[in-house]
Every structure is written in C-alpha cells, then in structure tokens.
Amino acid sequence: MLLDNIGGEAGLLSAGGAELVAAGFRPKLVEQMLSARDEVSPDPFYTLGSPLYPESLLGLAQPPALICVRGAKVGDRAGLAVVGARACTPYGRLVARRLGAQAANLGGALVSGAARGIDESAHRGALEAGGVTIAILGQGLCSRASGPEARRLHEDILNGGGSLVSELPPRDPPTKYTFPRRNRLIAALARATVVVEASLQSGAMHTAKAARDLSREVWAVPGRIDAPASAGCLLLIAEGCLCVRELVEVTAGWRRVGNDPASRLLMALDAPRGLGEIAARLEAPLREVLGLLTKLELTGAVVRLPDQRYALS
Structure with missing residues (x-):
C-alpha cells in the first residue's frame, strides 16, 4: 500500500512533493494533496487506502483519489440523501424540509449537496430536528465563491456536528462540471436517495442514476403531472422507483441508528x-x-x- 511507503498517515502529512512522487503517488494527486495540506489544515484529507477513507465510496467506478473533510469524520455515519432542484416550488421546499427532519429522526446523517432550493431545505430540516448532516460540495473547501446564505448554511452544518466534504483542491471554484460530478458521492454515501423535485435535466436525476448504478434504493416524491419541476420524479416513479409521501411509509424496516x-x-x-x-x-x-x-x-x-x-x- 502506498501509505506504507511513506510511514503511514503521519508521513503523508509531513512528506514533501518529491517524496510523495517517489513513494508512488501520481504527480496530479500529489499536487492536490499538498494544496489540501497547506490550505485546509488542520482539516483532514483522506486518500484511497487510508483507514479513514469512507468505505461506501469504494463502490464507485471512479472513487475520488482524495477527499477533504471539514468538521466531523464522515466514516459510515450517513443515512439518507434528500436531493432536488435549485429552482423548486414552495411545495418542494416544504416537503424537503419535512423529509430532512424525518431522516434525522431515523438516525445517521442526512446527505445532500448544500445547493439552493431542495438541498438547503433538506439540510435545514435535519438541523431543526436536532440531526446531523453531511454536505457534499461542488467546490473546494476554501473557495470564496459561496454567497452569504451558503456560508451560513455551512457554518450551521458544522456547528450541528456535521461535515463539509469535497473531492476538489481547496480553492477550486464551482463550475458546471463539478456539481454533476459530486452527485455520485452523495449517492454513494447514503443508504437510499429521495428525489423531491427535479426536471428531466436536473442534477438530482444524475444522483438518482448514480444511486441505482450502486444498487441503492431511489425514492421519488410525486407532484403535479403538468409541472416541469416534477417531471423527473414522475419518470422515476414510472420506472419503478418507490413513490414517497412520508418516510415512515418506506423505512418501516430501518432500525434507528444511535451511538450505542x-x-x-x-x-x-x-x-x-x-x-x-x-x-x-x-x-x-x-x-x-x-x-x-x-x-x-x-x-x-x-x-x-x-x-x-x-x-x-
């Protein structure tokens, strides 16, 4: 294992670039690691092969070579993902908030993408219910691209015992490519994914596909048949995904996860x-x-x- 070549994680945090390349790490990964170490420290970052690397990510066809984490360790705390469109309806926000609270009551951490709309509402619902939540970002942890509302959400997630996670170098800004790519991490970390509102082109549909590729459950919230914001959910239901109104209907077999x-x-x-x-x-x-x-x-x-x-x- 590459970590053994540099003395484990302690060596990973102290070795120079030349040492890391000599140990077998790819130059591009070394660049990311040094950037993360310099800019995110003391926030940890985990590489493939690290004992603290989330095992649930290993099922991905392309697991990230490195993830940066701010806040609590991710481990296997994740429970349910709630995702959906930024341009959502008031109904969608209400349902996402309610599902976020219900997911928190199931135990485990709610997972979402911290974007405006459905994601933010789901995070808020979980926090208001006293739960913890994991936000998978489409930007580096030190990116200054977030607006004041997003920064407040990030702070509240951390203050609630949750985590911010990114596979990108710390100062990388969000782009139209980084958000779809991070969706696979949301799907991988969660036991099941609920899509609240999504058009056919929504990034939430990418998350649903990633979850199905991983043989995870995908559930969808029904909406009006003539509403573009519900077209993605209605398609998922037509394809056999479970129609969700309340989480209690579909999680009766789940056991509440505590700290015991x-x-x-x-x-x-x-x-x-x-x-x-x-x-x-x-x-x-x-x-x-x-x-x-x-x-x-x-x-x-x-x-x-x-x-x-x-x-x-």
Whole structure:
C-alpha cells in the first residue's frame, strides 16, 4: 500500500512533493494533496487506502483519489440523501424540509449537496430536528465563491456536528462540471436517495442514476403531472422507483441508528461481513463484537450465514 511507503498517515502529512512522487503517488494527486495540506489544515484529507477513507465510496467506478473533510469524520455515519432542484416550488421546499427532519429522526446523517432550493431545505430540516448532516460540495473547501446564505448554511452544518466534504483542491471554484460530478458521492454515501423535485435535466436525476448504478434504493416524491419541476420524479416513479409521501411509509424496516454499540454494529452491516471486518469497522475488540453479535442473533436482528459472515435479518 502506498501509505506504507511513506510511514503511514503521519508521513503523508509531513512528506514533501518529491517524496510523495517517489513513494508512488501520481504527480496530479500529489499536487492536490499538498494544496489540501497547506490550505485546509488542520482539516483532514483522506486518500484511497487510508483507514479513514469512507468505505461506501469504494463502490464507485471512479472513487475520488482524495477527499477533504471539514468538521466531523464522515466514516459510515450517513443515512439518507434528500436531493432536488435549485429552482423548486414552495411545495418542494416544504416537503424537503419535512423529509430532512424525518431522516434525522431515523438516525445517521442526512446527505445532500448544500445547493439552493431542495438541498438547503433538506439540510435545514435535519438541523431543526436536532440531526446531523453531511454536505457534499461542488467546490473546494476554501473557495470564496459561496454567497452569504451558503456560508451560513455551512457554518450551521458544522456547528450541528456535521461535515463539509469535497473531492476538489481547496480553492477550486464551482463550475458546471463539478456539481454533476459530486452527485455520485452523495449517492454513494447514503443508504437510499429521495428525489423531491427535479426536471428531466436536473442534477438530482444524475444522483438518482448514480444511486441505482450502486444498487441503492431511489425514492421519488410525486407532484403535479403538468409541472416541469416534477417531471423527473414522475419518470422515476414510472420506472419503478418507490413513490414517497412520508418516510415512515418506506423505512418501516430501518432500525434507528444511535451511538450505542448495538446501533453502530447494525449500521456497519450494510452488507454481509465477517467478524474481523465488523470489528475493524467498529474499532472494537473481537471478543466484544462477538458477544454483541450473539445477543443480536438471539433477538433476531442479525443472522449468521453459512459462510460464517453476519447479515441483517
């Protein structure tokens, strides 16, 4: 692993450009890493292969080589993504805010893109409900392109225990290309994606496609059949995506995720996993994890598979 060539993450934070290239990192990635280290520090950045790199991003066809994070560690905290158009209706804002609050009550962090309209309303709904939220930005973390409203939202997300995430160099401004590209990260970090309002050309439709490519659930909020803002959602429903009015209708099987060990373990079982893998994800001793798994087996929450991996029942 490349990190081993430079002494792990400590070396990553202190090595010079020539050392990083000699260790096997691509020059373009080295440029991004040095930029992130100089401009974002003490905010961390994670590279592919880092133990703190979000595992859910590894399923992407092109996972980012580096992500910068301001605020809390991302890890596997994410729950639901709520996305939609900037040019939304008052109805769309209301629904997004309500779904954001409901998502917060499910546990895990709400994920969205911090753009105007549906994204902002979803973030606000989660924060007002006392939840945490993760914003995937289409610009670098140190970009000055954000207006005052966006900066206030970013500050509120951080003050609420959430995170700002970007795969771009710290000072990169947003462009018409960076926003569609970041949508795949929103889909990858979430267990499911809800599209609230979206035209057929909306970036939210890119997020929905990315989620489906990752075999994640995609749900859509119905709207008027003659409203352009609902055309994307109506198409998703016609294609078989679940029609959503209230999250309680479609998340009855979800378990609320808290900070207790059992909840963290259940969150880690987003796919069948072996004992060692579960312990590594939880950063807990094998004996402790095995005892917890046994209890969850007895309650019927977890099953042990024939290959000795564990899965949600």
